[in-house]
Structures are given as C-alpha cells and as structure tokens.
Amino acid sequence: MSYFFKKIILDVVRKHYREELKRGSAPEKTFRKQVEDLEVEVKHWITDSIYILIGIVSATFGLKGFLLPSNFIDGGVTGISLIISAVSAIPLGILIFGINLPFLILGYFVISKRFAVKSIVAITLLSTLVHLITIPAVTDDKILVAAFGGFFLGLGIGLAIRGGAIIDGTEVLAIYTSRKTPLTVGNVILIFNLIIFITAAYIISVEIALYAILTYFAASQTVDFVIDGVEEYMAVTIISLKYEEVRRVIVETMGKGCTLFRGQSGYSPYLSGSANRDIMIVYTVITRLEYARIKREIEKVDSKAFVVLTTVKDTVGGLTRKKPLHNIK
Numbered sequence: 179m180s181y182f183f184k185k186i187i188l189d190v191v192r193k194h195y196r197e198e199l200k201r202g203s204a205p206e207k208t209f210r211k212q213v214e215d216l217e218v219e220v221k222h223w224i225t226d227s228i229y230i231l232i233g234i235v236s237a238t239f240g241l242k243g244f245l246l247p248s249n250f251i252d253g254g255v256t257g258i259s260l261i262i263s264a265v266s267a268i269p270l271g272i273l274i275f276g277i278n279l280p281f282l283i284l285g286y287f288v289i290s291k292r293f294a295v296k297s298i299v300a301i302t303l304l305s306t307l308v309h310l311i312t313i314p315a316v317t318d319d320k321i322l323v324a325a326f327g328g329f330f331l332g333l334g335i336g337l338a339i340r341g342g343a344i345i346d347g348t349e350v351l352a353i354y355t356s357r358k359t360p361l362t363v364g365n366v367i368l369i370f371n372l373i374i375f376i377t378a379a380y381i382i383s384v385e386i387a388l389y390a391i392l393t394y395f396a397a398s399q400t401v402d403f404v405i406d407g408v409e410e411y412m413a414v415t416i417i418s419l420k421y422e423e424v425r426r427v428i429v430e431t432m433g434k435g436c437t438l439f440r441g442q443s444g445y446s447p448y449l450s451g452s453a454n455r456d457i458m459i460v461y462t463v464i465t466r467l468e469y470a471r472i473k474r475e476i477e478k479v480d481s482k483a484f485v486v487l488t489t490v491k492d493t494v495g496g497l498t499r500k501k502p503l504h505n506i507k
Contacts, residue, residue: 190216215478222474229341230300237334237345238307244327245393246270247315250386251378252331253371253394254348255281261378271309275301281347288354289467296343304334304345324389328396335397336404342470353465363411363465405466411490412469414462416476417441418483421458427475428462434472436462463490 245252251260259273278301286294317323338345352366361369371394379387418424421438428436439459464472469487476483 218474218478218481222470222477226296226341226343226470229337230296230343231303233334233337233341233345234300234304234307235334236330236337237304238311239313240327240330240332240334241270241308242311242313243316244323244330248318248320248323248327249382250320250323250327250393251374251382251390252328252397253367253374253390254346256331256346257371257374257378257390257394261374261381265381269309271305271307274308275305278345278347281350284354285344285347285350288350288357289465290471292471293342293467296341297338297345297347300338300341300343300345320389321392324392325396328393329400331393332397332400333404336401339401339405339467340470342467344467349467353467405469412464412466413488413490414464414472415486415488416460416462416483417457417485418460418476418480419457420480420483421460423479424460424476424483427479428460428472431475432464432468432472434462434464434468436460 241256244250245260246263249264251257251264255277256274259270259277262268262273262277263270282294282297282301285297316326335344335346344350348367348370349363351370352363355361355366356363375387375390375394378390416424425436425438428434437460439461441457441459443455443457462472473485476485
C-alpha cells in the first residue's frame with residue numbers, strides 16, 4: 179500500500195484511538211492492530227470495487243451490445259426485466275433496479291448489511307449505464323448473440339460476486355428459499371429460470387425462449403469459471419496458530435458454525451520449520467456470496483494463515499442453512 183494511503187490510515191486510527199482514551203475507555207484493540215485491520219479493510223475495498231466496476235461494464239456491454247438489439251433474454255431477475263422491457267415502454271434500467279430492490283432488502287437480512295449496500299450501489303450503477311449509454315449491436319447472428327451476450331453478462335455477474343456484491347438478485351432468493359424449504363439452492367434457481375423461459379415462450383416466442391436457454395447456459399458457465407468453479411457452497415479449511423481468534427470471527431462476527439480438528443504439522447516455515455507439532459484446524463462451510471467477507475476477516479486475524487477452499491454441492495443440517503435468518507449478519 180502506498181505511503182499516501184498509509185498516512186491517511188494512521189491519521190484516522192490515531193484520531194479514533196485518542197477519542198477512546200479521552201472517554202476513559204480502554205481500546206479493545208492495540209493501536210497497531212487497529213492500523214493493520216484498517217489496512218486490510220481498505221485493500222479489500224479497493225480490490226472489491228475494481229471487480230464490481232469491471233463487472234458492471236461487462237454486463238452493460240453484454241446487454242446493450244448483444245441481447246437488447248436482438249430482443250434476447252437471460253434467466254434470473256435480468257431475464258424478467260428483459261421480458262417486461264420487450265412488451266412495454268418501461269426502460270430496462272428502471273426495471274433492473276426496481277425488480278432487484280426487494281431481493282436486495284432480503285439480502286440485508288440473509289447475507290449482511292455490507293453485502294446489501296454494495297449490491298445496491300452496483301445495481302444502481304448498472305441501471306444507470308444501461309439507461310444512459312448507447313452501444314451499437316455487435317452482431318446480428320443469433321448464435322453469437324446468445325453465446326457472447328451470455329458470456330459478457332455472466333462475466334459481469336461473476337466479477338460482482340468476487341467483489342462481494344450481486345447485480346442479479348436470484349441467488350439471494352435461492353439462498354433464502356433453501357433455508358425455508360427442502361429445496362437446494364441449485365433447484366430453486368432452476369425452477370425460477372424454467373418459469374421465466376416458459377413465460378418468454380408464451381409472451382414473445384418459442385424461438386426466443388430457446389435462445390434464452392443458450393444465453394443462460396453461457397452466462398452460468400462463465401459465472402462458475404470467474405469464481406474458480408465455486409458451486410453454491412464452499413468448504414473453508416484454515417490452518418493458523420491463531421485458531422481461537424479465527425474460530426471467534428467465524429462464529430461471533432459471521433454467525434457461522436465451524437468445526438475444530440486436531441492435526442500434526444509436517445514441515446512449514448510458518449510453524450518455525452518444526453515437524454510433528456500439534457495444531458488445530460478450523461473447518462467451516464459458507465455460501466459463495468460470503469467468500470469475499472470470510473477472506474477479509476481471516477486476513478485481519480492472521481495474514482499468514484493457510485486457507486484451502488473446496489467446492490461443496492450442497493449441505494444437510496448444521497448452521498449453513500438452518501440457522502435463523504435474524505442471527506446472520
């Protein structure tokens with residue numbers, strides 16, 4: 179991080195630290211720890227913002243350069259917006275924001291306040307760009323429109339998720355529904371999109387609906403590729419000497435469950451090169467929308483922690499799905 183940003187961080191933390199001392203209350207964290215945590219926050223904020231901005235530009239290009247000129251649609255909330263826009267005079271930008279808004283409010287309770295705020299900003303920017311920017315049609319070939327329109331839209335959605343936000347509220351609805359019913363996240367998304375495609379076949383045409391399926395397939399595959407093949411859930415294994423602090427962050431800060439395993443080290447410079455040393459391993463399961471947050475929180479506790487991410491198709495029981503929604507922050 180540059181000297182300019184470090185100076186700003188030091189000034190902000192120093193002011194906050196002095197205010198706590200003036201109030202006569204002992205700061206919960208040392209001055210150095212507060213500086214380190216704020217540095218992590220700023221670094222991730224910059225990285226997340228870049229991901230989200232590139233994602234918005236990509237999604238706008240996919241919509242305006244491919245899908246809209248050919249009256250093609252996609253799945254999810256974007257698909258609903260495109261269908262309504264095709265049969266009415268309502269601008270697409272207004273529809274994208276208006277239809278996503280209830281899902282963003284739901285995301286405030288299902289995921290977190292930070293997630294909801296970032297998503298509102300992302301969808302507002304996407305709606306504004308779609309409404310104001312004019313992009314000429316790239317091609318008239320229907321196969322290319324479906325394939326590359328889906329690709330750029332999926333690239334945008336995937337990058338936004340990498341940045342800890344969404345530009346399509348379908349996944350929030352799917353996560354919420356999966357916690358209330360026996361359906362998996364994948365099943366909810368599939369049913370939701372089938373309804374959209376059937377509606378498109380009835381209102382617009384069967385041909386457009388069939389191309390919409392191709393668009394959706396291209397978009398969904400791109401999303402999975404952008405976020406490293408992550409499915410609906412991710413298993414996170416953390417090896418850290420500060421395992422108790424990591425456990426508290428997962429349980430108390432994120433409201434997730436976790437399991438501790440006893441293990442033995444092989445060889446690691448992080449563990450002073452010692453072998454056969456007893457260590458504790460932290461294991462938890464999160465949704466992919468929580469990936470950016472847990473990565474940030476772990477780095478705050480231990481920047482040298484060894485973190486392994488593996489794909490999980492679904493979970494049964496535990497706190498990942500059945501935890502009461504009002505406890506998830």
